[in-house]
Structure formats: C-alpha cells, structure tokens
Amino acid sequence: ISGGKSKLVLKSLFRAKKSPIGAPRQMILGKLLDHATSETIDQALAVYMPGPNSFTGEDVVEFHLHGSPLLVQKVLRSLFAFGIAPAQPGEFSKRAFLNGKLDLAQVEAVADLISASSERALTVASEQLHGRLSRAIETIGEPLRDVLAEVEARIDFPEEEIEAHHWEGGRSKLRKVQESLTQLLRTYSYGHYIKEGYRVLLCGRPNVGKSSLLNALVGNQRAIVTAVSGTTRDLIEESVAIKGYEFVFCDSAGLRESDNEVEKIGIELARSRIPWADLVLLIIDANDQEMDFQEVLDELLGKAKKIWAVTNKIDLNQNVVGRLVCDSKYCAQNFYVSVKSGAGLDNLKAALIEEVRAELPDWGESSGVVTNERHKECLERALTILSEILKRNLEREHSEILALDLRGSLSALEEIVGKTMTEDLLGRIFSKFCIGK
Template identity: 40%
Template sequence: MALDYRLGDTIVAPATAMGEAGVGILRLSGPRALAIARALCRRQRPWEPRRAYLQRFYDDRGGALDQGIVLYFPAPNSFTGEDVVELQGHGSPLVLQLLQQSARRLGARDARPGEFSERAFLNGRMDLAQAEGLADLIHAQSESQARAALASLEGRFSEKINELREAILQVLALCEAGLDFSEEDLGSAHRDALEQALKTSQRRLESLLQQARQGARLARGARVALIGRPNVGKSSLLNALAGRESAIVTAIAGTTRDLVREELQIGGLTVELVDTAGLQDSADPVEREGIRRSRATVASSQWVLLVADAAAGWKSDDARILAELDSQRLTIVWNKGDLVAKAPVLPEPRPQLVVSARTGAGLDALRMELQRSLGAVEAAPFSARNRHVHALEECGNALTEAATALSMGNEELLAECLRAAGASLATVTGAMDVEEILGAIFSQFCIGK
C-alpha cells in the first residue's frame, strides 16, 4: 500500500489494546491535536509540555465521560514530530470509543494502522529500520527477540548501515576525484587507495550481513512440520513438545484431518510446530484436503520431522513419504522408543533420533537437534527483516562488481557499481540523497571550487 502523505490532517486512535483494562489511552497527532484535546477537556489555560495534568474528559456536547491524565508533546519533539496529546483515562472500551467519536466531530480523523509510526518516519523522527524494529518489539515473543528489536528501535542497526554507506561514499569520492582529474596521472597511489578502501567496505559488509541474517532468523522464527503415515504418534509428539494437549490423540487412523499448530521457544528462536494429517491414500474428501494442506505445509517449512513407529519398524509407506521430501531439511524421528531396545535399521544411513512421546525420553535431544538444524540463536545484536538481508546481499553483489571494474581499470563502471551499492543500503533506512555523494567530494577534494 502506498504511503499517505496527508500530513496536514489530525489523526486520532486508541494507543492501548481493545478490551477492559486499568488504563486506556487515546492519542491525537497533528496540527489540531492540542485544540481538540483542550475542547475534550474544556480547558482554557495552556498545558505545559510533558507535564501530567489531572482532567475531566467530556464529549463534544459537554457531557462528562471520564477523568484521567493529559500529556502534551509539542512538535517537533514528539513521537510523530507533530503536536501529540495523550488522554490517559480508565480502560473502558466504551469511553474510549465515545472520546474518539467526539474527536472526529471536532475535526480529527481515525488513524490508519501504523500511521503514527509512518508519520514519525516521514517527519524524520525514525528511519525505516527503526520503525520495523518498533513493530518487531511489539510482536516479540521471547526475551531474545525483544532485546534485539529494542536495539533496532534505538538505531543500532541503522548506525551500522550508515557507517557502511559512509565508507562506500568515501570510495566513491575517491573514484569521482580520479574521473574529474582523468587528464592527470594520479599514479598507483590512487589505485591502491581505491583498492584498500573497497576491501575495507567489503569486510564491513560481510560482518554486517552475518549479523543481519542472525537478526532476521531470530525475528521471523521458523516452521517445523511433523509428517508421517497415520498412527505413528505425530500428535502425541506435538503434545509432548508443547507440554499440553493441543492435538487429539486416538488409535483411529485419520484423526488429524487439519493442521494443528503450536509455538515453542528453542534456543531463543520462536518455532511453529505443525502437526499434519497422516499421508496415505484416502477416499474421504475431507481427509484428502488435510493431506493436501500437509504437503503445502511441508513445502513452506524450514525443517521436517519424519515421524516413524519404532515398534513397527521401517515400512514401505515411510519410504514412499521420504521419497517425496527434501532429505536435506529432514530428520527421522523414531517415536514409541520405550517399546524397543534400540532404533530399527534404516535402508541407508540418515539423521535419526529415538524418542518416546509417552515417557518424554529423547525429547531434549530432539530439541537440541532442532536448534542445530534451524541455526537457532540465543541472541542477536539487532532485529532485521528478510528485505534487509536482501538489500545487503544486493550491496555485496554491487561491491563485487565494483572490484571487477577496478581490476579492469574501468573507473566509470566502478563509480556506477558503488552508486548501486549505496542505493541498496539506502533502502534499508529509507534514505536516498545524492547530495551526500557531492558533499563527500567537495569536502575532501575541493572539486568545482
């Protein structure tokens, strides 16, 4: 969806979750925020910025609704960069709704999802990476995710992006200087300086890309599918790993007809564990649909646990299912290990574990195997998104092409590759400013005095 640039509007929305609570907050942002808030409080005297005032709240007709705290944050030193007022009352959904309706009648409009953060970005109060860090913090499901998201919100990721971009701009400034003075022989010193500066940028990029991949993996989590023929104990295994009865367990084949999902924390990583319908031929259209969904889930999963029955041994149906799967993303899990002395023999060596969903034996080893297979991380320096990783990879490709251009002595191509590398980084934070390149050139080489 395209950004809405109607910054002249005053917007209003609850800043707290819907539902009964001790406190409910209504937030206003925009040029009329202060006037509307004063009308809702029937306040004549001005409020001092960032000072809490106990006020009665009224509707636009003058009827009393609530009593609470008012905080005023004048532009530009507010979250959105605009005038912001918060009415902090009792957490009644009805009162918040009536206050919001009154604010609309006084000239505000309802904020779109994320519009307060969008305005913060458009007004320069945060960049895109920080805004995404804020979203990650709100949706964090583990301590590791929360700490990494807070680091991004506070600008740690953005700082590293800007440092790398500045380093690339310095290389470009050197390159542009050589092009500007192309009629003069700048000698090997100029080329050596370019090569050294470019290698430094590449090293910085590799380090940052590794950290971003770590942050993205922590933020997005992973999906693991439990797959196998009916009655091997997939649902029992899901329940045992989750620590509660999520899936129905019976001895009847085909009990699981739809996907059952549970979220676990494994090595700081949020893992969605999905119990799927047993893969078998079926004339039941409902069961067939469940099997179709199972296969779709397997295709979108980062790892697959092929569950087999240790007491029954390796069956032709197990081999058939294995043949359908990507064996590079798979571990064979022998369930019902309490019924056998040792794991059955596989036709060929493959990663395998023996567990018992009934007794819990082997579950810790299975969690460790998932942590290893998924590359789970206990912590990350900051949170990141897949788009950030892609942008850094594009930057890396451009720097590789720049090194090739330098080796060919083609500084015009080198400059173009460096511009592309800088543009890729700019997409992470939302910064696109050609003047930065000109500024670097003028400050160091006095070109075009």
C-alpha cells in the same frame, strides 16, 4: 493526538486548575468536555508533549480516561467533531520517520516489537529500535561513500593522474564492504528464526505418533490423536516459544499411497511443505517390527534442508535406544522418545534450541541482526552490484559507469534506513501496522 491542533484541543476541551501546556510532560487532572455540548465527558489525566521533543516530532497530547469503551467512543466523537482525524495504520510512526525522529529500520522495529512473541524476538526488535542495525548500515556504507567521492573527483578533474596504488586502496575498501555485507546477510538465517520462528515439519508414516509429538512439543492438545490410521488430513501449525526461541511446528498427514480422496489431498499438502521447513523430523515407530520408513525418507531426500530421525514409542521397545536407526548420511541426528512417558522429550527440545542458537554468527556488538525480508533483499542487491564491480579492472573502468554502479550499491544499502525510498515503499511498510502505531 499528534499535529498542529493538539494544543488547540487542550485549550478548548480540557479544564483544569493548571494548564498542561504550561507544564509539559506532567500528568494534569481535569475535566474532558464534549465539543458539541460543553458537558463533562469524564474526569481525565492530560499530558502535553511539545514538538520536536516527542515521538512524532510534533506537538502531542494524551488523554488518560477511565476504562469504559462507551466513554472512549464519546471522547472520539467529540474529537472528530472538533476536526481531529483518526490515525491511519502506522501514522504516528510514519510522522516520526518524516520528521527525522526514526529511520525506516527503526520504524519497522516498532511493528516487530508489538508483534514479538518470544523474549529473543523482543530483544532483537528493541535493539533495532535503538539503532543497532542502522549504525551497522552507516558503518558499512562509509567506505562506499569514500570510494564514490574519489571516482566523482576523477570525473570532475579528468586531467589529474590517479596512481595505481590509489585504485588498489579503493579496491581494498570495497572488499571490506563486501565482507561486511556478507557477514550481515548471514545473520538473516538466525534473524528469520527469531522473527518468524524456526520451522519444524513432522513427517512419517501414518500412526507413528506425529500428532502426539506435536501436542507434547507445544504443550497442549492441538492435534486430534486416535488409533485410526490417517486421522490427520490437513496441515496443523502451532507457534510456541521454548527458552526464549520461537518455533513453528507443523503436523502433516502420514505419507503413504491412499485411495481416499481427502487423505490424498492431505498427503500432497504434506509433500509441498517439505521445502518450507528449516528442519524435518522423520518420526519412526519403535514398535514396528520392520521399522519401515525408507519410503518416507525417499520422499524427503533432495527436498528437505535437514532431517532428524525421531524414534517414538520406545516405552514399547527399549532395544532400539542408542541404535543408529537412520544412517547419518541421511539423518543429521537420531533421537529416541516416548511421547506417552515423556522420555527423551527434554533432549529433543534442548537439541532444537541448540540448533537455532548455533545459527548465530560471531558478530560484533556494534552490528545488528537482519530479521526483515526487505532488509535482506536490499543487502543482496547491494552485494550483487559490489561483487560485479570487484570483478572488473578499476583502472580501466569508465568513471561514469563505475560511479553509477557504486551509487546503485549505496542506494540499495541506504534503502534499509530510508535515505532512498519511494511512496510505494512507504505505503507497503506502513500498511502492515495496526491503527495509529
């Protein structure tokens, strides 16, 4: 319970030898009473955390009950009857933001922490919650504020002459901000993989072992595997953490011409998924005498960000191992596996991990990693405005126009931490939270 009535709830509905109000941040054993009947609902522990030194910055009370859903419902009915309202999605975090306990980037990190599905995602969310990204934004914004202050001084005191070297110093500061924004934006590719997973699409002709490979990579029977060509007709997605890195594997229908209406829909879905993937695995059948995959490769070229060739079923044809099955100008790497025997699968997994790991720029300890699409859009806006400013002659620039653009760049940057915001923005952010967090 957070807010002005927290202390009143304790006084009215909790009975103990020692009042939690007189012993803040201590667990006190007592009886929790029903508001309507004054009867004991449960023996419970209560803890009182007075504001502003609480998560929300307000007076906060916690009751720890026995683990019965019925008891919880009775306590909630009693509190609602007392006049306590149920929390809206993200309301505790929203109050923490409005009371200056967390900035907006830290608030979003709370949601990321809750939804983290890998060790790496957990680490990045925790670092963001503890202000790593916020400190980076503050550091990047400082030179922008300095230059803006100088420009505003020129507006206030137009009679003062500004020497050329002074403007060159301002330009130098803005270039450093431009470099910092560019570096931070580069971390989004890695941050995006951490938060949402590295997206891997399995493509190939029918019956080359795409579904079998999917099952092997995710560690369970996620896709149906049969000897019948064209079994997979829908997209099958599965998320899995490998060595602390999150991957989203997607199995798709075999790419070929088909007269079957249902299979044709599946094939079109597979084609539409190609640009979505961070990496496409082109699965090739080692036991196919013709090793015919050119038609599928043609489908991928120009659409896929990166292609790896994975020759499967090497237990049936060892002669292909080590051969350049797919030319390196089309496929960045060639792998040789047998889903049946497990041969080569560890090498493929290790390469996938290394591929994600290689995306992490060499970025200092004081900086953050961008995982959030909103943060990326804010950084892109700030960088675009700043890049346009740097194309101009600052000495001849109208001070009012320059100040307006500098404020625009700074405003986009500060939107990340919530220094500039709208009610609509807050509504969109907190609507993604689960109840109460």
